[in-house]
Amino acid sequence: MAANLADTTANDIAELANKKPRTLWGDAWRRFKRHRLAMFGSIVMIVITVGVLIGPYVWTVNREELDFTAIMSQPVANHPFGTDDLGRDQFARALYGGRISLSVGFAAMVIAVSIGTLIGAISGYLGGYVDEVLTFITNLFLSLPTLPLLLLTVYLFRNDVTAKLGLEFGMFVIVVVMVGVLAWMQTARIVRAQFITLKQKEFVEAAICLGVKRSDIMFRHILPNAVSPIIVAATLEIGNAILSESTLSFLGIGFPPDTPTWGRLVTDGSQFLQTTAHLALIPAALIFITVLSINFMGDGLRDALDPRSRL
Amino acid sequence: MTQYIIRKILVAFPTLLIISVLIFAVLALAPGDPLAQFALNPAIPASTRNRIREQFGLDKPWYIRYYKWASSMTQGEWGYSFSSKSPVINIVMQRIPQTLQVVGISYLIAILIAIPIGVISAVKQYTLFDQVATFMSFIGGSLPSFFTGLSFMLIFAIHFHWFPIVYSTTLKITDFVTLKQAINQMVLPVLVLVVQQTASLTRFMRSSMLDNLPLDYVRTARAKGLNDWAVITRHVVVNSIIPVITLVALGIPGIFAGAIITENLFRVNGLGQLLVTSIQSSDTPVVMALSFIFSILVVIFNVIADIMYGIFDPRVKYN
Numbered sequence: 303m304a305a306n307l308a309d310t311t312a313n314d315i316a317e318l319a320n321k322k323p324r325t326l327w328g329d330a331w332r333r334f335k336r337h338r339l340a341m342f343g344s345i346v347m348i349v350i351t352v353g354v355l356i357g358p359y360v361w362t363v364n365r366e367e368l369d370f371t372a373i374m375s376q377p378v379a380n381h382p383f384g385t386d387d388l389g390r391d392q393f394a395r396a397l398y399g400g401r402i403s404l405s406v407g408f409a410a411m412v413i414a415v416s417i418g419t420l421i422g423a424i425s426g427y428l429g430g431y432v433d434e435v436l437t438f439i440t441n442l443f444l445s446l447p448t449l450p451l452l453l454l455t456v457y458l459f460r461n462d463v464t465a466k467l468g469l470e471f472g473m474f475v476i477v478v479v480m481v482g483v484l485a486w487m488q489t490a491r492i493v494r495a496q497f498i499t500l501k502q503k504e505f506v507e508a509a510i511c512l513g514v515k516r517s518d519i520m521f522r523h524i525l526p527n528a529v530s531p532i533i534v535a536a537t538l539e540i541g542n543a544i545l546s547e548s549t550l551s552f553l554g555i556g557f558p559p560d561t562p563t564w565g566r567l568v569t570d571g572s573q574f575l576q577t578t579a580h581l582a583l584i585p586a587a588l589i590f591i592t593v594l595s596i597n598f599m600g601d602g603l604r605d606a607l608d609p610r611s612r613l
Numbered sequence: 614m615t616q617y618i619i620r621k622i623l624v625a626f627p628t629l630l631i632i633s634v635l636i637f638a639v640l641a642l643a644p645g646d647p648l649a650q651f652a653l654n655p656a657i658p659a660s661t662r663n664r665i666r667e668q669f670g671l672d673k674p675w676y677i678r679y680y681k682w683a684s685s686m687t688q689g690e691w692g693y694s695f696s697s698k699s700p701v702i703n704i705v706m707q708r709i710p711q712t713l714q715v716v717g718i719s720y721l722i723a724i725l726i727a728i729p730i731g732v733i734s735a736v737k738q739y740t741l742f743d744q745v746a747t748f749m750s751f752i753g754g755s756l757p758s759f760f761t762g763l764s765f766m767l768i769f770a771i772h773f774h775w776f777p778i779v780y781s782t783t784l785k786i787t788d789f790v791t792l793k794q795a796i797n798q799m800v801l802p803v804l805v806l807v808v809q810q811t812a813s814l815t816r817f818m819r820s821s822m823l824d825n826l827p828l829d830y831v832r833t834a835r836a837k838g839l840n841d842w843a844v845i846t847r848h849v850v851v852n853s854i855i856p857v858i859t860l861v862a863l864g865i866p867g868i869f870a871g872a873i874i875t876e877n878l879f880r881v882n883g884l885g886q887l888l889v890t891s892i893q894s895s896d897t898p899v900v901m902a903l904s905f906i907f908s909i910l911v912v913i914f915n916v917i918a919d920i921m922y923g924i925f926d927p928r929v930k931y932n
Contacts, residue, residue, distance in 0.1 A: 339751075442628060442631060442632070444863060444866075445628065445632075445865075445866070445911055445912060445915050446632065446635075446866065446908065446911070447866050447869055447870070447904075447907035447908055447910075447911045448866050448867075448870060449866075449869070449870035449873055450869070450870075450873070450888060450903065450904050450907040450908075451636075451639075451904060453873075453888060453889070453892055454636070454639065454892075454900060454904045455639060457892045457895075457900060458639065458640065541755070545757055548757060548759075549757070549758075549759070549870070549874060552757075552759045552874065553873070553874070553877060553889050554889070554893060555889065555892055555893070565759075568759055568760075568763070572759075572763055572878075575763065575766060575767060575771065576771055579763075579767050579771075582763050583760075583763060583764070583767070586757065586759060586760035586763055586764075587760065589757050589760065590755060590756055590757060590760050593755040593757070594751070594752065594755035597751065597754065597755045598751070601751070
């Protein structure tokens with residue numbers, strides 16, 4: 303009897319030990335899965351990303367081929383998005399444009415989040431005068447007219463940079479750097495707030511006592527604890543960067559005219575709004591769906607990683 | 614209060630100064646020689662080019678050039694447009710009213726729509742109204758302005774013919790008919806910005822209300838027998854609106870960006886359209902002036918938001 307009881311207890315313990323423990327990220331994933339719109343957004347983003355990555359290998363129509371038999375065609379089987387005024391296949395062009403939009407969004411996010419994290423971390427951890435100066439700079443950047451400045455810098459630097467790096471890649475570099483440099487402020491504020499709270503925690507005190515280097519405390523001890531809100535900000539930043547790039551292209555200032563970015567497709571198509579509205583509306587809808595899905599994902603991540611915030 | 618307002622205005626000047634240095638630095642750092650096109654012209658020898666350079670002060674160090682640039686900017690001497698040869702300040706001044714109209718009207722309408730929706734959404738949290746409003750504001754926040762603009766154009770201008778597609782720049786308001794035309798052609802450009810701004814403001818207002826609703830003062834107000842309407846409007850809304858004002862100020866650069874897009878789409882002859890056409894025609898004096906004007910406008914609107922903050926939040930110390 304007694305041996306039996308000991309057996310079951312031992313079995314239970316063994317069973318528990320074999321069970322995978324619930325991890326922080328496992329919990330977050332469980333909460334994320336419950337957010338239906340975020341799951342919807344993730345699936346859409348996976349479809350779009352995979353689509354623009356392998357799309358051009360599957361849909362082998364040349365995006366620059368002029369099909370004079372089908373000019374300004376409605377969406378049909380061999381031209382799912384129709385054709386433009388030169389008979390170019392809009393689907394092939396949109397697939398290529400999607401690569402640009404997504405890569406600009408991702409690269410600009412990396413720049414913005416890196417600058418923001420660095421400034422926020424220094425400002426929050428060091429405090430004092432350094433904090434005051436960096437906060438002033440952050441607020442100054444927040445009150446800059448972003449789009450006019452973006453237009454101005456692209457205008458000033460485009461000739462030189464594109465001469466050195468090539469038309470498309472040069473433009474990519476300018477757009478990504480400028481969008482990133484004008485978008486780090488939100489991340490900086492979030493990271494600063496996190497660092498101010500976290501630097502008073504016991505684990506930081508312990509690290510200081512052990513004589514850990516200041517930069518190591520900041521980036522190897524505190525930063526991993528502040529990573530959740532940074533992930534949320536980074537996700538939303540991708541969406542904003544995609545919007546900025548497509549706005550530039552829409553205004554005709556950005557990638558060269560024959561590079562079919564989504565924004566450029568919208569501008570080109572908008573001339574024919576009265577006859578073939580889909581030429582402008584399909585790429586515009588692609589931008590909208592992408593940004594919406596990213597925002598849904600950001601919202602879901604916020605619920606999953608930071609259950610206390612409500613915005 | 615007057616003191617508070619004056620101080621806020623004074624604080625704006627250093628900000629403007631730094632922004633102007635920033636813009637000037639970007640211009641000065643930009644590659645490319647302004648006299649490059651003369652270098653290709655065999656009729657202009659190098660000595661003449663150097664003389665032109667001296668005459669324009671381009672050989673001076675950057676801080677002297679900045680001082681000269683800033684002092685002539687403040688005196689209203691903004692140079693001449695390359696393309697139209699007329700003084701930049703005249704061109705810009707002609708365009709300012711249209712942009713302020715579009716931006717001002719749409720921001721006002723957006724605030725008037727967003728605050729009640731945000732309030733109701735928060736008070737009736739998780740009801741159908743709240744869910745629809747939250748979902749709509751999410752969609753509105755992700756809509757690129759040019760997508761809303763093109764859709765409105767297609768639906769209301771091309772399909773229903775309710776509003777003109779293109780803004781008429783020659784229209785003068787003389788009587789009732791032209792006034793109606795003037796209003797009609799403003800509707801679509803304004804509506805685009807209203808959609809964009811309402812979305813974010815609704816979300817801010819809702820979450821600010823939700824932060825305030827569970828607080829003690831709300832319970833106290835209820836406990837002393839105030840009815841729901843009075844509790845919400847006289848206590849919770851007044852407190853919730855304060856952080857929203859800061860966010861309104863932060864949204865100002867965004868609304869000017871939206872104005873640039875909607876002006877270009879509907880051919881409204883405002884500053885945004887001028888900026889894009891000047892960039893396309895490489896009209897540097899106009900581009901420079903406009904970048905600075907946009908900064909000034911953003912700073913001015915920020916000061917206004919600060920003053921509003923002072924009016925709404927009695928805790929702000931006036932001295």
